[in-house]
Amino acid sequence: MLILLPPSEGKTAPRRGSPLDLDGLVAPTLREPRTQVLDALTALCAGDVADAAAVLGVGAGQHDLVAANAHLRSAPTARADRVYTGVLYDALDAASLSPAARRRAATRVAVTSSVFGLVRLADRIPAYRLAGDVALPGLGPVAGLWRAHLGEAVTAALGRGLLVDLRSGTYAAFWRPPADLAPRVATVRVLHEHGGTRKVVSHFNKATKGRLVRALLEDGRAPRTPAALADVLRDLGWHVEVGDAGPKGTQLDVVVTEV
Template sequence: MLILLPPSEGKTAPRRGRPLDLGGLAAPALTPAREQVIEALVTLSERPDAATVLGLGGTQSDLVALNARIRTAPTARADAVYTGVLYDALGFAGLSSAARRRATSRVAITSSVFGLVRPGDRIPSYRLSGDVTLPGLGPVAGVWREALGPAVAEAVGPGLLVDLRSTMYAAFWRPPATSPIRVATVRVLHEHHGTRKVVSHFNKATKGRIVRDLLEAGANPRTPKALAGALGDLGWHVETGEATARGTQLDVVVSEV
C-alpha cells in the first residue's frame, strides 16, 4: 500500500541541518525535474514581481527569500517540515515506533518542488503552490505530469494506491485508464442534520486520522474493498462507490471532527 498525501502550504523552517542534497531523496529518477523547478524558482525569486507570481501578499517577502536560498537552507525530515490540519491530525512525531517504520515505506507526499518525497527525506522549507506557473518553465502541474507516473508506479508496486491528495495536487498526475495500479480515493463527508457536504477542515483532519489509524494498526490492504473493510474495522463509517477505470471512491462519513 502507498498512501499519497498532499503537501501543506504552511511549513516549519528548519533552523539547522545540512543543505539540500537532491541525490539523497527518494525517487532519484525525479532529480532532473527537481533541478528544473528549483532553478526556475530561484531565478523567479530574484525578480521584483516574485511575490505576485507566487500568489503571495505584500507582507510575505520572507517566503520569497526562503525560495531564493532553497539550495543552501537547512533541511529536516519532510514529516517535520510539513504542518497544517492534516499533518497535525496525523501526528508523525507521536506515532509508535512500528507505525513510524511503516510510514517510511507506505507514505509519500506530493510536492511542487520535489514531485514526491518520503517522510524521512530531508528538505528545506519553501513556498510554491501547485497552481503556480513558473516563468520559463510553465505550470508546475505540467512539469510533474510528465515525470510522476513512473515514480508513483515504482513506489506502489503491486499494492494499492490510496490517493488522499487535494484536487490541486491530483492534477500533477492521475493514473491512466489503462494503468494496472489499483487506486482508492477517499472523500470525507460531514453529515449534519441529515445533510452531507465536504468541509475542508473536516476533510483534512479526518484524512490525517485515517492515515494514523492505518499505520498504527499495521493494515496493508491490497484492494479498495479491503481498504474499506480495514477502515470499518477501525471504527470508520465507509461507503464504497462503483469501481471505474481510474479507481474506486470511498466516502468516509463523519459527524464531528
C-alpha cells in the same frame, strides 16, 4: 500499499540542518525536473520581490517567503514530516507514532510536492512556498511539468500494492493513475454530515485524512483492494461507503459528524 498525500501550504522552516541534497531524495529519476523547478523558482525569487510575490500568490506581508525561496539550495533541511505542518499533518502526528508504525510510514507514505515531485516522510527538504497551481516564468505550470515525470516514480513506489490517494484536486492533477491500475486505486473523500446534509468541509477533510493515515499505520494491515480497505477502516471505527469501480479507481466516502 502506498498512501499518497498532498503537501501542506504552511511549513515549518528548519532552524538548522544540512543543505538540500537532491541525490538523497527518493526517486532519483526525478532529479532533472527537481533541478528545473528549483532553478526557475530561485531565479524568480532572487529578482523583484513584488513580481515574485504576484507570481506565487503571496501577500505583501509574506515577502519573507519570497526571500526564503531565493536560497532554497543552501537553506537548512529537515525531515519532510517535520517541515509539512497544518491540519492533516497535525492529525497524523508522525513524531508520536509507535516504532512499528513509523517503520510502516517510511515505506507506505509519500507526499506530492510542487518542488520535488514526490518525497517520503524521512526525506530532508527545506521549507518552500510554491503552490501546485503556479506557473513559473520560463517553465510554465508546475502541474504540467510533473505530469510528464511522476508516473514512473509513483508506480515504482506503489509496486503491486493498493494506492490510497488522499491528494487534493490541485495535486491530483500532477499525476493520474492509468486505467490499468484502477482496480488497485482507492480515492478517499471525507464528507461532513450535519442536519441530514453532507458536504466537503476543508478542516474536517484534512483532519480526518490525517487520522485515517495514522490509524492505518498503527493497525498495520495492508489491504490490496479498495473494498478491503473499506473493511479495514470500518473495523477501525469509521463510517465508509464504497462507490462504483471506474477507470480512475474506486471512491470511498468517509462520513463524519464531528472533527
